[in-house]
Amino acid sequence: MSPPEWLHLDALEEIDDTKGGERLMREHLAEHRWTLTPRMAELVRQIFAPLQLLPAMRDLYLESRAVELVAETMAAVLHASRRASGGMLLTRQDAVCLERAKDYIAVHWAAPLNVGMIARAAGVSASGLQRLFRVSENQSIFEYVRMLRLERAFAALSSGEVTVQEASAIAGYSSAANFSTAFRRQFGTTPRDIMATHRG
Known part of the structure; x- marks a missing residue:
């Protein structure tokens, strides 16, 4: 300590x-x-x-x-x-809906996602789901999904089995440069550094 x-x-x-x-x-x-x-x-x-x-x-x-x-x-x-x-601001029903949304995102993270489809799976309105994520996660649904995808890309790079371009696709970026910028902002290091470290 x-x-x-x-x-x-x-x-x-x-x-x-x-x-x-x-x-x-x-x-x-x-x-x-x-x-x-x-x-x-x-x-x-x-x-x-x-x-x-x-x-x-x-x-x-x-x-x-x-x-x-x-x-x-x-x-x-x-x-x-x-x-x-x-x-504490969430009701029990809110918590259930939020958990359903997270479960749905965890399963379908690689698919094209929109607020409407996640909200339907969670059993709540789109605006209600946005509120739940703001209250519970202090971020929007898309920020939550982007973070999850970046974490999957990080794990893939750490395994040494993918290239930076492939990791970029995992994270949902068509531009490797934009991916690298988002990756560095999230983890404080670059995709190439992670790849080099784990392959070395």
Whole structure:
């Protein structure tokens, strides 16, 4: 556990969530649930299989990965906390519809999707479904689908079995350049870097 003095609560002001950050600091040894992101998994992999560097550089490399992992984890916990508090605004029926929508997207993520078809599968209106995603996920349906597709592309690249162009198609991008831009924004690294790392 990183001490509060090291984490600097001032830094949490930059993400406009000082209350959430302060709550995390107070809840010593409390259990928090969040979703492991591909970036977290990649950082852990880099820590356990670091690059071949000089000893002094290796320590700096590992420390930078550890700091980023703490930041990624805190962001995920705070996001999960916001979702949980937002979830109180959902009725039981809303939660059921939201789960149906996510299940439908998980199965049909590679197919052309639109709000209407997802809403019909979930048993809710299109506008109602948009509201559910805004309240629960803090993003639109299409942002949720795009993130899911990028995560599938990340996993495919990590396996070393696809090219950047093929991963771009998995993510639903016709342009490899646009895919690379979105990929870097999501994961903080490029598709080619992931491919090179896992093939090396």
